[in-house]
Amino acid sequence: xxxxxxxxxxxxxxxxxxxxxxxxSRLHSFHQGLGSLGFFEGKNIKxxxxxxxxxxxxxxxxxxxxxxxxxxxxxxxxxxxxxxAAKAATSSIPIVFEMGADxxxxxxxxxxxxxxxxxxxxxxxxxQVGSKRxxxxxxxxxxxxxxxxxxxxxNKRNAExxxxxxxxxxxxxxxxxxxxxxxxxxEFDRAFGQVRELGAxxxxxxxxxxxxxxxxxxxxLAQRHTVPAAHQSREFVLAGGLIGYGGDxxxxxxxxxxxxxxxxxxEKPADLPVQQVTKVYMAINLKAAKAMAITVPLSMTAxxxxxxx
Numbered sequence: 322x323x324x325x326x327x328x329x330x331x332x333x334x335x336x337x338x339x340x341x342x343x344x345x346s347r348l349h350s351f352h353q354g355l356g357s358l359g360f361f362e363g364k365n366i367k368x369x370x371x372x373x374x375x376x377x378x379x380x381x382x383x384x385x386x387x388x389x390x391x392x393x394x395x396x397x398x399x400x401x402x403x404x405x406a407a408k409a410a411t412s413s414i415p416i417v418f419e420m421g422a423d424x425x426x427x428x429x430x431x432x433x434x435x436x437x438x439x440x441x442x443x444x445x446x447x448x449q450v451g452s453k454r455x456x457x458x459x460x461x462x463x464x465x466x467x468x469x470x471x472x473x474x475x476n477k478r479n480a481e482x483x484x485x486x487x488x489x490x491x492x493x494x495x496x497x498x499x500x501x502x503x504x505x506x507x508e509f510d511r512a513f514g515q516v517r518e519l520g521a522x523x524x525x526x527x528x529x530x531x532x533x534x535x536x537x538x539x540x541x542l543a544q545r546h547t548v549p550a551a552h553q554s555r556e557f558v559l560a561g562g563l564i565g566y567g568g569d570x571x572x573x574x575x576x577x578x579x580x581x582x583x584x585x586x587x588e589k590p591a592d593l594p595v596q597q598v599t600k601v602y603m604a605i606n607l608k609a610a611k612a613m614a615i616t617v618p619l620s621m622t623a624x625x626x627x628x629x630x
């Protein structure tokens with residue numbers, strides 16, 4: 322391919338919240354979506370990647386870099402912070418987001434059906450199912466009167482929304498909710514140790530891209546501390562966590578690739594309704610439950626997509 326041909330290719334700006342390695346499976350799904358519309362990196366499109374390496378405070382500057390490069394479209398996957406950074410960086414370049422939060426409540430779009438402006442995307446609504454994780458843990462531990470919630474204060478708006486949602490769910494069940502915080506991997510171990518110290522029966526781990534990309538580590542810690550915990554991903558349960566419950570992240574990233582392709586074809590974000598991934602995955606680790614002397618009712622295993630024994 323000639324240099325002139327490469328220069329004429331449309332350019333996708335990809336604003337990643339972490340590292341390429343941690344995003345590998347999500348990136349694969351994204352390229353599947355692009356490929357379904359005939360767009361292939363290095364063949365008929367270029368992709369400019371910017372990686373925040375788990376530091377959300379880097380996202381605004383990285384988004385500005387992409388905007389100044391005048392890319393054809395900015396894809397902002399993984400978090401509300403990424404989408405907000407892209408939106409603040411440009412009001413003219415099309416933006417496609419992928420995240421778990423509610424984009425209307427977050428102020429990203431005017432409505433799901435009519436996003437307006439230069440931004441649209443996909444939501445797995447993972448943030449909204451946090452209360453279901455609490456419900457499942459309470460179902461397994463009906464005598465527990467206190468639970469803990471782990472949030473990432475660096476992802477401020479997401480953390481605030483999660484606390485609000487889970488506190489309402491706890492109040493409805495007359496449960497006490499202890500708030501724990503962790504912004505780095507080093508703080509995870511301390512947070513798990515605090516669950517028992519606070520007298521909490523179990524731990525709900527908030528939907529957060531930093532946490533999601535470290536699901537295996539969190540599952541191993543849940544196992545080591547013998548803490549009943551619920552997180553969003555299958556990897557968490559496979560590593561030793563008790564419950565995994567969340568939206569299909571692979572599907573949401575694939576759909577973000579499809580929307581990015583549609584924008585490259587000339588469609589306007591304002592005319593593309595925000596898509597919602599409605600499929601929810603649920604997994605239970607019976608081995609972990611047995612180690613913690615928890616009896617999992619058949620009614621729950623029957624509802625699970627995957628049971629690990």
